[in-house]
Amino acid sequence: MPDTPVTMANIREAHERIRASIHRTPILTSSSLDADSGGRLYFKCENFQRAGVFKARGAFNAVLSLTDAEASQGVVTSSSGNQAAALSLAARSRGIPAFIAMPKVALQSKVSAVRRYAGNIVWVEAVGNIPTSEEYDATAAGIRARTGASPVHPYNDTRTIAGQGTCALEFLGDQPDLDVLLVPVGGGGLLAGSAIAGKALKSSMRVIGCEPEMADDARQSLLAHRIIPQSDPRTIADGLRTSLGDLTFPLIARFADDIVTVSEAAIVRAMRLVWETLKVLIEPSSAVPMAAIAEGKVSLEGKCVGVVISGGNVDLDRLPWKPSESA
């Protein structure tokens, strides 16, 4: 088997590096969801992770991997959302600056999260409302030139992928009976890390990526055997609008078993179902695996099914259901 850029050994090292800085998140179950699905469902609640999202794992791993000399100049990332908050938190914990290239249209709640963790926001100069990746890159390059900060990519980065893989390491440690592991896929850092760890720890377990039909670049890319970038992803699952990267794509192609897609309506229904049944706030991206279960996209009769609840950062002023829906 040829070498890969991220190995199980890297994931174990990452866990040793970050375990004192992150939460070992709990696993929840629900007898009523089990009865409805025919499987035994286990939900690994990364919405309870620091900064409310699994991305704290990769961010802490990257920040804590830097030498003191590198760290002293800070870190930089481009993000409108969860990565911005997670990297700001990790940097503050090490006492170093984080520079975040953010779009001017970022939600106020996301801006507040970065400021809470003392991140330095640099607004991306853009021609349109939503910056292009070139405009993001130009802003981040300017920050690097000015500060010497180390870039930390939200997913296409070996340290990030190894950090995200620690979630599956904990999950299988606490619940070794899993037959299937369902993971949302956007840029692919969480799925790549989960698939590497999952297959290393339990080769018989199926690792399945779940993505919105409206942002199905991972499925298309795997079918085409090359990266098909996402264009115009109109999905409510804002964490899953990004495309696979040149590091995550081959890892997913090699280690993940399948990609399934779900409708927007199923995502909203699944999000509400999880809120009402498990009593936890999950963001739309985190509802995608539950939507795949509800829509019968995954065979799970009699199986132990692990679901990664990736994050819980939702805007309570913008809930995706109408008050009349079930009143």
Added chain:
Amino acid sequence: MPDTPVTMANIREAHERIRASIHRTPILTSSSLDADSGGRLYFKCENFQRAGVFKARGAFNAVLSLTDAEASQGVVTSSSGNQAAALSLAARSRGIPAFIAMPKVALQSKVSAVRRYAGNIVWVEAVGNIPTSEEYDATAAGIRARTGASPVHPYNDTRTIAGQGTCALEFLGDQPDLDVLLVPVGGGGLLAGSAIAGKALKSSMRVIGCEPEMADDARQSLLAHRIIPQSDPRTIADGLRTSLGDLTFPLIARFADDIVTVSEAAIVRAMRLVWETLKVLIEPSSAVPMAAIAEGKVSLEGKCVGVVISGGNVDLDRLPWKPSESA
């Protein structure tokens, strides 16, 4: 010390009786809530309890305390909400019928919860929209006469109080450092049980009941040294509108240290704060202790503070904040 109708021994027996039937709920923490409050806060998440509420503890204890002959005729309670669902669940688990005297104006979500657990709803005949306690009692008496079902009171019942006390037993077992325990108070079953267990396990720990200013019968009753029934409780905390009973009042007077009250606005703010920070759904009644913390009603600088999150049964179509509030 004179005997009391509910002792620590009763609470330990209750825990042995129900532990296989209930969840040992997790304790959550938040470094940002700690930083804001000056204390170290521990949240015992009974919103993750079966039926979504601590009342499953008392309901299971009552149902499992019955002899086989008693049990065969079922159980009966009067409730428009959480007790109805919790008792239905406990009865179904023992394979016996539950009869629930419910008002015709009960929320559809509460009716659905009872039906999910196969409870038998008997609508209370009432002159007005909201039945009086006499009208509830007449309906329940009719059920008892017809079926022989055993009554299980939502709070004024030794088995219920002992069951609710198991929450504090678990809490102090998992987190023995608590200096203060904050508990919402409505009818007083949870507070009475928590105070008995809390004082027995750690006499130096203060046990404080938290209630809405708009339903402050517990505070008034303690000040007056007699039960002052609640009249017209216009609080969003629907689980706390009931008055203390003749069993719960003297137990609270003897074992609890204080009662503090909070405003309606503080309850709504605290509910939202917990949702956004801890990423868990809590019902308005459960936000009352956090409101007391946020309003500075409890001294907690440098202290370990336990907060009982009593339940998570909310109607997602009727959230108590306006979309513009923080947008």
